[in-house]
Amino acid sequence: MQKKIRHVLLHIGGNEHGGLRSFTEELYNQLVEENIKVTFLADRNEGYAKYVLSQGRKIENRNTKRVNVFWFFPKINALVHLIFVFIQGKLHAKKIAEILKRFNPDLIIGCGLYSAGAIGPAVAISNHSLVVGQHTVPNENDIFNLRRTITCYFFNKYCNKIVGVSKQAIEVYVPSLTIDYDVVYNCVEKIKESNVKRDQFRRTYNVKGDSLVIGTACRITQARGIDIFVSAAIQFLKKNKSKKIVFVIAGDAPYKKDKIFLDRILKEIESSGYGCFVKYIGFVDMSHFINGIDIYCHTLSKGVESFGLSIFQSAFLNKPLILCKQGGYNELLPLIIGLRYNKESASELSLCLEKVSDVKWISEQRENLKNIDLSIVSDKKKWINKWIGV
Structure with a gap:
């Protein structure tokens, strides 16, 4: 019998592109609607986390806690940023694992592929389940294969499952994945005709x-x-x-x-x-x-x-x-x-x-x-x- 989810921890990783922001915001709002407790694990200088951390009591009044973790290395390009995220995830693994054990969520959702390396090592210590949402299709260039190899290594090592927002978003990784993957299309807020x-x-x-x-x-x-x-x-x-x-x-x-x-x-x-x-x-x-x-x-x-x-x-x-x-x-x-x-x-x-x-x-x-x-x-x-x- 599947365990009932009562508490979800959302890790905010990745850059601040609009798709990631809208996904995270919609996910958060719907979890609250379902009366599921939410904890944000936010890297303080990362895209959507800035928004989350700016909400103050508005968020805390919605059955939600905010936890700051650490500063990431400034983004130079996707590959360099990816490597530094993963290095710091390893360095801070024990500290983050203590946070995870303290809050003890039923499920951890990484909102962006960087989550695999940023909190993956900590999840391995705390023995929680980690599901990562995959939103972007990387550009095929000289560093594409290297970036994909590094990402898949952390996916396979630390994640229980990868969920793409479309088949397109995940298919470039599929040949190298040894874990389960799925597709859950994004939820779209309907705009009213006016x-x-x-x-x-x-x-x-x-x-x-x-x-x-x-x-x-x-x-x-x-x-x-x-x-x-x-x-x-x-x-x-x-x-x-x-x-x-x-x-x-x-x-x-x-x-x-x-x-x-x-x-x-x-x-x-x-x-x-x-x-x-x-x-x-x-x-x-x-x-x-x-x-x-x-x-x-x-x-x-x-x-x-x-x-x-x-x-x-x-x-x-x-x-x-x-x-x-x-x-x-x-x-x-x-x-x-x-x-x-x-x-x-x-x-x-x-x-x-x-x-x-x-x-x-x-x-x-x-x-x-x-x-x-x-x-x-x-x-x-x-x-x-x-x-x-x-």
Whole structure:
């Protein structure tokens, strides 16, 4: 008989990408909804942990405790960060094991692959069960195999199970795994349809009349392919000067190299002469953004999107989609939904833009989206039961 889960310890490891933040927040909220006690084991300078540690009594009043562990070495690149995380996990193993024994949770969930090395050695001492969520698909480059080898070593040595947010997120590790693995698709918070938010969005960003709005949203990095989106938009506008279409980019650029990249993109937009039709609007509330756009375009230039939260948020509001051919979302979205293009091809994306500007296609897509069953990513009860049952 399976042991009833009454107390879960969440380890916050990994960087501060949006998918990890939303996963951790949703997991935490649903555990509390199920009246399960939660303890956060937070590495003080790590992404989402900053948010957790800033909540103070708000969190402690929700049957939750916060525990600081240690500082990680600053992130230089993924591989170096990974190695330092694992080294410090080994060095601090006894200290963390004492914390684990003191709180004695029924289950430890590592929110990100770094958890395997960061608290894995401590879990081996305290003899608890560790399940790690795998969210990202690493870029295939010169250090890819080394990074995968190191990660799988810690997965196999310290974890009871690895859970991917999609098959795509975990399949690169599967050949080297000697432990159980599973797929539990992310849970997506549905955004409510609001004509008020739609109108506010269009007024705020000066979208005139019945113009069609095609939007993309992400953290601005070179890997996200915003440059491809802008190039495709400009190509399209040059060939279709009479069509009323506005392209909108939402997202922040938190790091210096990202700001430099964004500045280059903004200069390209300005020099093209299409600044009135290709707009960067910065970080915005997603409910306003998705209500405000007519079509959502997913962009990527490196790696693979493991899930795609904003894609599903758009789908729930019946917003037609333009998607990369590569991505975990394709496991749930059949080919009749949206258009697909190769992620590095601005010319292919531009051809997609030609098709989506057709009113008939938009209407057909909205009907297709109404008929697709996405309960697998919207049923919070089933989702949390899968997680505490892994």
